[in-house]
Amino acid sequence: MTELTDDMRAKVKDIVCDILELEPDAVSDTSSFTDDLGADSMQTIEVLASLELNFGVVIAQSELDRMVSLAGVLDVLADRLAAAAGGSG
Amino acid sequence: MTSGSGPGVVLVSGGSRGIGRATVLRFAQAGRTVAFCYRSDEAAARELEKLAGDAGGAAVATRLNVTDEAAVSEWVARTEEREGPIDTVVTVAGIVRDGPVLRMSPEDWREVIDVNLTGVFTVCRAAVFPMMKRRAGCVITLSSVSGVSGNATQANYSASKAGIIGFTRALAKEVGRFGIRANVVAPGLIETDMTAGLPAKRREAALGAILLGRFGEPAEVAEAVAYLAEAHYVTGAVLQVDGGIVL
Numbered sequence: 660m661t662e663l664t665d666d667m668r669a670k671v672k673d674i675v676c677d678i679l680e681l682e683p684d685a686v687s688d689t690s691s692f693t694d695d696l697g698a699d700s701m702q703t704i705e706v707l708a709s710l711e712l713n714f715g716v717v718i719a720q721s722e723l724d725r726m727v728s729l730a731g732v733l734d735v736l737a738d739r740l741a742a743a744a745g746g747s748g
Numbered sequence: 749m750t751s752g753s754g755p756g757v758v759l760v761s762g763g764s765r766g767i768g769r770a771t772v773l774r775f776a777q778a779g780r781t782v783a784f785c786y787r788s789d790e791a792a793a794r795e796l797e798k799l800a801g802d803a804g805g806a807a808v809a810t811r812l813n814v815t816d817e818a819a820v821s822e823w824v825a826r827t828e829e830r831e832g833p834i835d836t837v838v839t840v841a842g843i844v845r846d847g848p849v850l851r852m853s854p855e856d857w858r859e860v861i862d863v864n865l866t867g868v869f870t871v872c873r874a875a876v877f878p879m880m881k882r883r884a885g886c887v888i889t890l891s892s893v894s895g896v897s898g899n900a901t902q903a904n905y906s907a908s909k910a911g912i913i914g915f916t917r918a919l920a921k922e923v924g925r926f927g928i929r930a931n932v933v934a935p936g937l938i939e940t941d942m943t944a945g946l947p948a949k950r951r952e953a954a955l956g957a958i959l960l961g962r963f964g965e966p967a968e969v970a971e972a973v974a975y976l977a978e979a980h981y982v983t984g985a986v987l988q989v990d991g992g993i994v995l
Contacts, residue, residue: 708881
């Protein structure tokens with residue numbers, strides 16, 4: 660897994676907060692998008708699409724299952740960046 | 749062959765005959781690249797590839813069953829890889845197994861629902877996700893006036909076509925925020941293989957119920973599909989192309 664820089668982590672949080680229409684303070688690494696933050700499943704797809712656009716990665720539909728919290732999103736992004744760099748991802 | 753820049757690829761399920769064939773040709777005449785699938789008629793599919801090229805576009809045929817999830821996913825992925833991004837999805841594939849409800853076998857019920865309705869779900873499930881990521885595209889599903897009004901001896905077909913309308917409107921609500929539109933074309937009686945076998949008496953009775961007094965042509969349905977592909981402020985609509993039929 661690729662280690663994400665602080666800037667990348669901050670960018671991901673910005674994306675999530677923007678799409679979920681929440682203040683950064685309201686989103687912890689482990690808070691559930693749907694159960695804790697009131698997001699719907701379509702917003703998770705928006706997050707996925709935005710990650711692809713901003714980070715130049717390709718994320719499979721199946722990864723949505725892991726993208727249930729900020730921590731999950733960061734994990735998926737780290738895996739995809741590693742795969743794009745030729746790692747095992 | 750590749751679509752290059754400009755408009756994306758058109759994906760058509762059930763393209764080799766009837767309304768599907770006319771749809772492939774309509775987009776080819778506009779210079780588009782069309783990837784279509786067919787179930788059995790290899791000769792018709794190959795002929796259509798050639799006609800599409802002659803018409804100024806391109807067509808790529810793939811033989812598959814729309815109820816085969818893996819085959820459909822592979823078809824979509826291969827099309828995007830070889831021809832370019834898909835921006836228009838048209839689902840036409842459909843079958844009939846007519847009979848009164850009391851004599852309809854469960855197999856005939858299931859087969860029609862599987863191909864006509866689940867096939868639409870399977871194609872859209874595979875093709876819409878990449879369009880959502882690109883935030884562009886449209887889906888046009890082919891229903892039928894049977895799905896709007898119901899038709900005796902076609903409970904399975906009518907149910908599948910009514911289901912397509914519900915499916916498409918639900919899809920429109922899901923993908924609108926991604927800039928994707930989803931609409932339905934509901935043809936009436938069209939001159940295709942499906943209606944060619946109608947007994948003379950039923951055909952005559954049907955003609956009496958059509959305000960314009962004739963069956964439609966596949967190209968007239970394809971024209972409605974082409975309209976919806978370019979109607980950028982239309983979504984969740986059901987466009988009946990039926991000559992004013994009163995069932």
